[in-house]
Amino acid sequence: MINSAKFNGTNSEKAKIEITKFAGGDRKINYRLRDWLISRQRYWGPPIPMIFCDFCHKSGKGERKEMPGWHSVPEKNLPVKLPFIKDYRPQGTGESPLAKERKFSKARCPMCKNWARRETDVSDTFLDSTWYFFRYLDTKNKNKPFDKQSAKKWLPVNMYIGGAEHSVLHLLYSRFITKAFFDWKIINFDEPFKKFRAHGLIIKDGAKMSKSKGNIVNPDGYFKDFGADVMRIYLAFMAPLEQGGDFRDQGISGIDRFLVRVGKLKAKLAKTSKEGLSENSEKLLHKSIKKIGEDIENLHYNTAISQLMILLSELEKLASLPWHSYDIFLKLLAPFAPYLSEELWQEFSAKGGPASGWKKQNSIHLEPWPKFDPKKIKDERFKLIIQVNGKVRAVLDATIGISEKAALEMAMEDESVKKYISSLAGSPKKTIFVPDKLLNLVI
Ligand SMILES: [Zn+2]
Structure with missing residues (x-):
């Protein structure tokens, strides 16, 4: 809070309570639920199971004192089903289309057994949903x-x-x-x-899709030209789910090229299952498992797909592709390209891959999600912050576990640190070292 006299500096949650108290008010939650009229004079909707009886009304009888003449349909006669009728359009008379269906609207009063009138309004579909x-x-x-x-x-x-x-x-x-x-x-x-x-909302070439503008995207054509996997990945990739995005045809061909590259990966498969990845590639693989898994949980599909692209580029560089990395790559791809990943997985399996002898129950989509090894993704490098008299003057790339002495040597060789030290015309009198974090030089 600012400019608020004695409330200055109070955080907003606390201020709400204190100001309410100060003003002598009460705190209450104000729901935006307004009066909700649930009856409709339409055909489509569940009939409201009530019966109105003129006889009971005249004698002031009914289920509730304040509603003479009204009875609910007895439990044994529920549900009241919507009858099939020819003309179900709204009448324009203020009455429901069911009102003219005598067979439907005529009913016995559950109390006095005289002929009575069934409620012909139906309930709002919002009530069902x-x-x-x-x-x-x-x-x-x-x-x-x-x-x-x-x-x-x-x-x-x-x-x-x-x-x-x-x-x-x-x-x-x-x-x-x-x-x-x-x-x-x-x-x-x-x-x-x-x-x-x-x-979010998907727009087309910068404009909201609408029938009148004729810019509706019909997915069928894209399925035919590119396949459902390309369309699916494109939609997931074009923008964060919660934001929505702009549908552009150019974007689709990029995804098409990505999947074509995925399809070529198998040509690099190692001769036997014995081969492994280099330490760096292994690290990227495990980082990808972690990131893609977390991104899916958080609905960040676009960044998960970016990570798949990064991983693909790495695997493409290899002269020989280890089986386990291909296996994991396909599993990470499976939620995004269910058809292609299954096809490649079957092919791989037929050649002696992990699900050897493919059967329906060995589908890639029934496989467990790959696990990452936390030890393999641990970074060996970190950003060492160098301060001079408490002010950040440099950020250096250093190895985790670096000693104070080595950190000091690195700092003293850094040009900008040197400049600050010489401008102060002194040399470090004292150093404060926080391992794997910062080094502060006190001049
Ligand atoms: Zn009655």
């Missing part, structure tokens, strides 16, 4: 919306990826219904999604 992930677990269940045990086993959803436009409607409704289920004690959690990521 609030809880579909509960039903998906147990779609065949005829007695209950979903099985408690399945919900306990599979939910809450680990990761929800959707459009940002859902953040105030669908996602808020889902949370609302989930909290209601929790209060009814039919689930044991009160937030439906552990993680949510909004994906």
Whole structure:
């Protein structure tokens, strides 16, 4: 906080509390959930299982005092199914298309058994989308919306990826219904999604895709010309998932060339499985396993693919490609190019590779993700910071474990350090050394 008298210097979270107290207010969470009208005068939607009875209405009877005449459909008659009708278009009369279906709308009053009128509005589709992930677990269940045990086993959803436009409607409704289920004690959690990521929008040559502009990208043509793997990698590579990006045809040919190079790699395969990689290549391989694995977890597909490209260039340089590195490369590629990696893997296997005698159950997509060896990716070099009187004057590339004496020698040979020392017209009286980090020369 600045310019705020006694609150100056307070951090914002603390200030919120203190200022509220100062002003004599109350803190409360303001949800953006507004009144939500769930009925629609449309055909498509689940019928609302209610019946209105004129007789009961006149005599003030009903399920609830404040709603005379209204009864819910008895449990044994549920679900009320949407009837097949010929003309399902909105009527323009303010009434639902179901209202003119006498067979549907005529129903017996559950209380007085007289003829009554079934509710003909349907519920908003947003109501269904609030809880579909509960039903998906147990779609065949005829007695209950979903099985408690399945919900306990599979939910809450680990990761929800959707459009940002859902953040105030669908996602808020889902949370609302989930909290209601929790209060009814039919689930044991009160937030439906552990993680949510909004994906970005893909535009075309700088403009938003739209039918009227005629710049919609239809993937079918690209599948035909380049294959699904190229298209898939291109989409994952063009931009960070959360940002979206610009779809350009030139970009696709770059990915096509990348996969063509991948296809040629097998020509370099070593004669036997005995050969290994040099220390440096081995290090890059293990670093790649780590980085690509972490990038996938974090949805950073574009940087994972860059790393695959770096690794490919390294492997291409080898005169003879060790089997285990080819094996790992294909596995790292598999999530991005599922078809090509499987094909190359089968070919490799047929030649005596790791999954010798290929069968369906030996698919590359059933293989465990490669493991990296932390010892192999440890850097031997680090950036040694050189300070003169506490100010950073140079950053030198040094070997991990360098001694104070060797660090001092390196520093004294560095031109910019020399310059600062001579400008102070002195020599180091004292040195402060933090191993593998910094050296401070006190003049
Ligand atoms: Zn009645």
